[in-house]
Amino acid sequence: LLNRCGMGALTSRLDGLGCAGRGSGAGGARGKRRKRAREDSCSDDEPEKEPATPKRLKLDSTANYIYERLFIQGEGSDVTISCLNRDWHLHKLYLCQSPYFECMFAPGKWREADQERVEIDLPDTVITEKSLRIAFGSLYYGEVEIPVEEVVAVLAVATLFQLHGMIALCVKIMRHNIKLQTVAHYYDAATLYGQQKLARQCCKWLQRVLMFTQSLDLLKSISVQLMTEIVSSHTFFVNQVEMDVYTLLKKWTFISLNPGWSGQRRDLLTAKDEFFAQLSPPPGDSQTSFLETDVGARFAPAFRALRLQYITADRASLIRVKQDNVLPWCWLRDVCWMQWQAMLEVEQRPTGASPASSSGGSEDGGDGVGNSLFNKTAMRCGRILDIPNTHYCWRWTGFNFGIDLLLLFQNNQLMIKRNVSTHPSTHSLSMQEKRALQLRVDVLNFDTNYNTSYFKTSGVITRQLAKDEEVVVMTIDRYATFPMYLSFNMLTMIPDSSLYPTPHIDSLLSDTSLSSVQSRPAALVVGAAGDTATAAGATVGRSRLNPSNGANNPSSDEEELEDDQE
Numbered sequence: 001l002l003n004r005c006g007m008g009a010l011t012s013r014l015d016g017l018g019c020a021g022r023g024s025g026a027g028g029a030r031g032k033r034r035k036r037a038r039e040d041s042c043s044d045d046e047p048e049k050e051p052a053t054p055k056r057l058k059l060d061s062t063a064n065y066i067y068e069r070l071f072i073q074g075e076g077s078d079v080t081i082s083c084l085n086r087d088w089h090l091h092k093l094y095l096c097q098s099p100y101f102e103c104m105f106a107p108g109k110w111r112e113a114d115q116e117r118v119e120i121d122l123p124d125t126v127i128t129e130k131s132l133r134i135a136f137g138s139l140y141y142g143e144v145e146i147p148v149e150e151v152v153a154v155l156a157v158a159t160l161f162q163l164h165g166m167i168a169l170c171v172k173i174m175r176h177n178i179k180l181q182t183v184a185h186y187y188d189a190a191t192l193y194g195q196q197k198l199a200r201q202c203c204k205w206l207q208r209v210l211m212f213t214q215s216l217d218l219l220k221s222i223s224v225q226l227m228t229e230i231v232s233s234h235t236f237f238v239n240q241v242e243m244d245v246y247t248l249l250k251k252w253t254f255i256s257l258n259p260g261w262s263g264q265r266r267d268l269l270t271a272k273d274e275f276f277a278q279l280s281p282p283p284g285d286s287q288t289s290f291l292e293t294d295v296g297a298r299f300a301p302a303f304r305a306l307r308l309q310y311i312t313a314d315r316a317s318l319i320r321v322k323q324d325n326v327l328p329w330c331w332l333r334d335v336c337w338m339q340w341q342a343m344l345e346v347e348q349r350p351t352g353a354s355p356a357s358s359s360g361g362s363e364d365g366g367d368g369v370g371n372s373l374f375n376k377t378a379m380r381c382g383r384i385l386d387i388p389n390t391h392y393c394w395r396w397t398g399f400n401f402g403i404d405l406l407l408l409f410q411n412n413q414l415m416i417k418r419n420v421s422t423h424p425s426t427h428s429l430s431m432q433e434k435r436a437l438q439l440r441v442d443v444l445n446f447d448t449n450y451n452t453s454y455f456k457t458s459g460v461i462t463r464q465l466a467k468d469e470e471v472v473v474m475t476i477d478r479y480a481t482f483p484m485y486l487s488f489n490m491l492t493m494i495p496d497s498s499l500y501p502t503p504h505i506d507s508l509l510s511d512t513s514l515s516s517v518q519s520r521p522a523a524l525v526v527g528a529a530g531d532t533a534t535a536a537g538a539t540v541g542r543s544r545l546n547p548s549n550g551a552n553n554p555s556s557d558e559e560e561l562e563d564d565q566e
Helices: 002-043 060-072 099-104 129-138 148-161 164-175 183-192 196-213 216-221 224-231 242-257 265-279 297-304 315-324 329-348 371-377 505-510
Strands: 079-083 086-090 117-119 379-385 390-394 404-410 413-419 434-446 452-457 461-466 470-475 484-491
Touching: 060 129, 086 129, 099 148, 129 148, 148 164, 148 183, 164 183, 164 196, 183 196, 183 216, 183 224, 196 224, 196 242, 196 434, 216 242, 224 242, 224 297, 242 265, 242 297, 242 315, 242 379, 315 329, 371 484, 379 390, 413 434, 413 461, 434 470, 461 470
Parallel strands: 079 117
Antiparallel strands: 079 086, 379 484, 390 404, 404 413, 413 470, 434 452, 434 461, 434 484
């Protein structure tokens, strides 16, 4: 009964609202009709407004007409360009958009100005008929589409005809398509056609990627000039230690001399060792190294870019290099002599043996040596952190003039410790209260195409480390993903640049002398290598990894270098 009464009251209210709405609706309709009638009577005296006329109109049909009739069909042609066994019936008025043809057809300058047929010899074999059609067609049509597979050929044509807009477009396409299959080809093209910015980007891409991929096809495509530039750079991401760079160069040399080798990547290490073993002279014969032969001499610049002082600091590596007989013995002899001088420097002149002592000094240990000298002489090493939420602890082995450095990664922080109390060979440690260390750490991550998706650098920093002191080098952002690739440059000695010249990349490529002091590998330094004696269970010449549970997901603020910002 209550429900029935309630529903009835609700229905009555709704009916009342409905009636009021209908009444007001009817009155409103009559008012609207009167207003419309007044507007109609006034509109007879006012002129009707016309829609606004567009002031700009793009006539695609005109551009298409010009392209079709003048370029494709060649109507009204006043000059025939003959190249690559084909005739192009073109128009001087359009061709003169190119400075090349503008100069050619200038009255009184060249004989081609009065000729109706001009033959152009194209010594550059990269140029194709399709790239010529794209270049000529761009002079008749405002839009151009360049296929990625033709971009190098189009760049060659555009450089010849000085089509600057097309050159810029080609460079942009190439910069956005750098990958394993194209990077070496793009570098060679950029070097040949004067695109230094693109060449630097390709080289930098390889400096970060090469040690972590070592694709056989990629190694085959790398020239001596490119490999030399990669290995001589301080931004080269070394995986493990300098000895691994030497091993990479041996693989590259073997692949370059045996391009038809089709084995598996896992078999490459054995194959290249057997190859170089066959080249070794028999016992009692003169010790002529591989790089001193006619076959190996062209690879010498890349091997000269090695920082051999960090290879000779490890016993197993030194023995291996001597057995391979790839490097001239005079290189190793000179480096070992300078290493002995460095050891005496540490023992007898401790106040002058650290990077910090070369400057005024600050609470962090001074400014160290200049960045230029640091970049040329610092030890290069690195590793991969591939497991998130893990505590990492490792060292790089080798004699390091009394300083044992432990690297730790935990809770998003990368730390370094001067280890004294737990070292197995205490007699080889420096007992000085403080030892200076100058270093830089770079961290990056790749996407699926090996393009850098995350990058952070600590910059060059100097620290005075007391015994068993541990310092934080870098805090990595949480949004950085795994695996993370770490690159370290470290210096514990003052390098004497007057005794150890570092040749420029051009001199490395041009100087063929192997026996002179100047022909030693780049960046020989009165300095140290690796870390101190090998801990139990560590692999000589490699880092030792001790993963354990417990560490937050590490990650880093993105701070890019100049080329990255460009």
